[in-house]
Amino acid sequence: MAHILSAVAGSQQDVVPTTRALISVSDKTGIVDFCKFLASKNVHLLSTGGTAKKLREAGLEVMDVSEYTQSPECLDGRVKTLHPKIHGGLLGVRGNKDHEAQMEENGIGKIDMTILNLYPFEQTVKGGGDFNQCIENIDIGGPSMLRSTAKNHAATTIVTSPDQYEEVQKCIEENGGTTLALRKKFAARAFSLSAAYDSAIANWFTNQLGEEKPVTTRVYKPEFPLKYGCNPHQKPAGISSVLNSKLPFDVLNGVPGYINLLDAANAWQLVKELREATGLAAATSFKHVSPAGAAVAVPLSDVECVAYEVTPEAAKELTPVALAYLRARNADPMCSFGDFAAVSDVVDEATALILKKEVSDGIIAPGYTPEALTILKSKKGGKFIVLEATKDYDPGQIEYRDVYGMTFAQKRNDIIITKDHMTEIATSKKEAVTDSVVRDMIVASICIKYTQSNSVGFAKDGMMVGVGAGQQSRVDCVKLAGRKVKTWYLRQHEKVLGLKFKAGVKRQDRVNARVRYIEGDFTPEERIRWEAQFEEVPEPLTTSEKEEFMKQADGITISSDAFFPFRDSIDHASKYGVSYIVQPGGSVQDKQVTAAAEEYGMAMCMTGVRLFHH
Structure with missing residues (x-):
């Protein structure tokens, strides 16, 4: 003793x-x-x-x-x-x-x-x-x-x-x-x-030894605590790295939360792959682990400048990375409210100035100029989250996830969609698949690779114009994303462009007001508050005016993360100016779906690669 x-x-x-x-x-x-x-x-x-x-x-x-x-x-x-x-x-x-x-x-x-x-x-x-x-x-x-x-x-x-x-x-x-x-x-x-x-x-x-079930032990090093998990009652919460490794980013400013980091991880992979696949600066706007928008650097048209509140002079001064984020944010600016951004290139002052005026939680990028970092650090009273992605980070081939006491393991989805996947054209419109169409097919496909499944996405001119995430049926994905496409396109209608807002109406309120004008289904109380934002109460945008304007829509690409099981998705997509389809194929209904695409004069590419993401 x-x-x-x-x-x-x-x-x-x-x-x-x-x-x-x-x-x-x-x-x-x-x-x-x-x-x-x-x-x-x-x-x-x-x-x-x-x-x-x-x-x-x-x-x-x-x-x-x-x-x-x-x-x-x-x-x-x-x-x-x-x-x-x-x-x-x-x-x-x-x-x-x-x-x-x-x-x-x-x-x-x-x-x-x-x-x-x-x-x-x-x-x-x-x-x-x-x-x-x-x-x-x-x-x-x-x-x-x-x-x-x-x-x-x-x-x-x-x-x-x-x-x-x-x-x-x-x-x-x-x-x-x-x-x-x-x-x-x-x-x-x-x-x-x-x-x-x-x-x-x-x-x-x-x-x-060649055994099918090797022993697996993973040891984690706690990096920093998080305020809470997905919800305030989910405490404690934290972020860890695998021991002898490091996190895929450094925190330069702000205190990231649980969902912020999930968004950042997915968003960074998306823009990194877009950059690699297209050679163009890329950006995305993430909300709740799915992209609200994504884009590569393609010049704006005159009407897009008006719709996105960019003067022609300012448009000429946009750097590629600023242009990519401007497009990504304007795919669905209502859903992008409070987004987490990611860009493929070093953030410059022009990009930081765009972010400065938007309601956003944070950004991840490979680097920042001193001027840009100063601007971003001052945003949200110093609380704006700035993450610098780790160069040449290796996440490993196998990824793990713990759910309800079970550990799932799978090979990471490291396939990068490129133009090489766009060679099998199932319809007769092969000549219609130009380089710009292939670019849009790549943008849409990489975007939905990081969208919660089931998912489809519509793209035009290097940007997503409608993303449908997490629906149980594919046609519902098309309907959801199609509604967003319609809103995006109608934002360019002359009546929408001509709305006369009162001085002092905030940018996001203008965005929301335009969307509600297009939708038009006001309650009486809502209409009173909506009309109070204008110098002149706008004339309604009628159903017939919307339908007539939508007839002009064309050249849009739709990408699906899995095959179309029925032609109903193609029928519905035809309402939104879809000219091109990219999908994995492999359904027993492929012939029926191909026939539907032929009827509408659409060119359809089958990649053979399913892109589910959960």
Whole structure:
């Protein structure tokens, strides 16, 4: 009982000075400066191999582990640190009389700190090599020292990453040693690192056996807490990275929320793929994990300038990325209210000025000019979210999702729709599929790839003009998106363009008022408030006027994330000026659907690629 009490008493010691440190690192970033600091505090340095050599070259006094243990490295380096003088020095309980007596009897000195990092196993074997070569790359001594040090964190400090060096130095400077709080925190991280390392080996080993159900362990590193999840009552919430990886973005401004980050992740992938597939600057406007709009940089027509409240002079000054976002936002500006934006290129001042006047939550982009960043940081009283996408981020081939106690795994949908998918034309209008049509097919298809399924999207002139998301039947997707197409097109009607608003009516209120004018189904109370926004009460836009104007609509492309099961979707799409169809095909009704497209004079492309997204 006395021994237990001694151990417990030792575990309560807060600050522990460091007198001897064991160093063995594969990532030598910052290790020389850190060890110089330790040496300045009279810490005795033990080390192995390449680490010892590097420290000596820097002028530091280092003792080799083999000299300390009086036992040479053997078995081709398999045994170096697996020795009682190493693990006894790490595991001995300070204040336990029996432990201290045994350490004295066996010449075991206390080791107060271990500095090591484990080379990620995935990278170790990434270059190939046969089974036996990979087995030889499995580290035994490193994880053993890591676990011994972390277990005895009551007295020993485990340091596993260069990003911890500064914190250790500060702690020692301020306290004369490491605190219990720091040792506990570092021990927790060390055990997580050990778990990730072992899981990588286990997954690789099982896959080598050809088993269909490999063991999978994923270890996460909490990055920052979120205010709440999807809803305020869903607490706690947070965002984590896979250990030994990083997030696909850096937060430059603001505090992102749960849905913000879901939008950002999907939106960034969409614009990145559009840029790669078309070679044009791309943008999207996201709401609730589906795009309200998406576009590439195609010049505006004169009537579009009026409809989108852009002067001809201002239009000429638009940069490609600003033009892409302007189009994306104007696909469905009512739904884009409070959006999360994404652009494929560095955000310039012209783009930032457009965002400044819109109601928006945040943006993700590959970078920002200093002028643009200053503008965006001042938006929403400094709360506008600015994320910088990580260059060349690798999300891995397999993605995982936890739902109701189950973990789903699938290969990431990394196929990028390009012009090469637009070669199989099922109808007789092959000559109608020009380069600009192929561009619109690509824009629409990549957009719906990131739209909650079932989904269809309509595109024209490099921009989405109607997106129908999450409907249970495909024809309902077409009807939903078609209603948005009709609204988009009628926004260019001369009556809509001629609405005379009172001075001071806000931009979004003007947007909403135009949409309600087009829809026309006011309640009596609503009409009173709507009419109060105008200098002159507008004459109604009649049904016959709408129908006559819609007859002019043409050249629109519709893309579907899965095959059209019946011709009803084609029949309905014909009401909105659809001239081109792109879809995966593969339905037993393909002949019927193709016949319907022929009847309406539509060119239809079958890609063979389904794009469900949930």
